[in-house]
Amino acid sequence: MSDPFGRAVRDHHEGARESALVQRDGTETLDHPIDDFYFSTYDAEADPWLADALDGPLLDLGSGAGRRALAFQRQFETVATDVSEQLVAVAADRGVEDARVADMFALREPFERDRFASALAIGTQVGLAGSMGGLRAFLADLAHVTTPDATAVIDGYDPASVEEGEMLGYRSRPERGLAHRVFHFEYEGEVGETLLFILFGPERLSEATVGTDWWLADTDAEEDDVHYRARLEKR
Numbered sequence: 001m002s003d004p005f006g007r008a009v010r011d012h013h014e015g016a017r018e019s020a021l022v023q024r025d026g027t028e029t030l031d032h033p034i035d036d037f038y039f040s041t042y043d044a045e046a047d048p049w050l051a052d053a054l055d056g057p058l059l060d061l062g063s064g065a066g067r068r069a070l071a072f073q074r075q076f077e078t079v080a081t082d083v084s085e086q087l088v089a090v091a092a093d094r095g096v097e098d099a100r101v102a103d104m105f106a107l108r109e110p111f112e113r114d115r116f117a118s119a120l121a122i123g124t125q126v127g128l129a130g131s132m133g134g135l136r137a138f139l140a141d142l143a144h145v146t147t148p149d150a151t152a153v154i155d156g157y158d159p160a161s162v163e164e165g166e167m168l169g170y171r172s173r174p175e176r177g178l179a180h181r182v183f184h185f186e187y188e189g190e191v192g193e194t195l196l197f198i199l200f201g202p203e204r205l206s207e208a209t210v211g212t213d214w215w216l217a218d219t220d221a222e223e224d225d226v227h228y229r230a231r232l233e234k235r
Contacts, residue, residue, distance in 0.1 A: 064090030
């Protein structure tokens with residue numbers, strides 16, 4: 001499977017990257033930042049909103065190069081997962097103690113019920129659920145592999161705060177608080193698969209928890225910021 005994103009991050013880790021990792025939607029392109037996003041040191045003490053929401057064992061979904069897993073594994077057991085074999089290899093090489101290849105949208109296969117006390121999915125990858133039905137299915141699976149008193153932190157983009165032309169690949173929808181984002185990655189001639197994200201605001205996320213074991217307990221965002229983080233707790 002083509003993985004320009006994972007290859008670019010791995011090349012960067014190995015000091016071999018000479019080209020930009022590009023996001024593309026038609027003729028529009030955007031260089032995707034790598035160093036600050038994936039390799040800067042994460043300081044949990046400087047981020048109490050997130051750190052206070054998590055406990056171990058922790059499931060880090062879409063962990064990338066392991067930036068947060070490296071910090072949290074000093075406090076409690078942390079299992080870092082990503083669908084990219086190359087990203088998992090980078091995370092392990094950087095010192096993540098338990099880095100595994102796993103699909104975050106098929107959690108019941110690798111993990112047993114009640115395995116984790118908390119879960120983390122930072123990077124807006126939850127949007128790859130693609131639809132509100134897919135989001136609810138993800139939340140149901142996440143509930144299955146976490147304890148009855150678990151917490152989870154995910155992030156996303158709020159369509160209500162997106163201005164015209166601000167976001168590459170943005171596709172508006174008529175429904176309140178929903179949109180899509182479509183693009184693919186390119187790196188040194190390698191083209192990745194087209195990614196379809198569903199964008200949902202906090203209100204729509206709260207609606208998606210109905211019928212699951214979760215409820216939206218808190219959100220964290222700068223004023224007028226399109227990006228937000230959400231803390232979910234078990235009912």
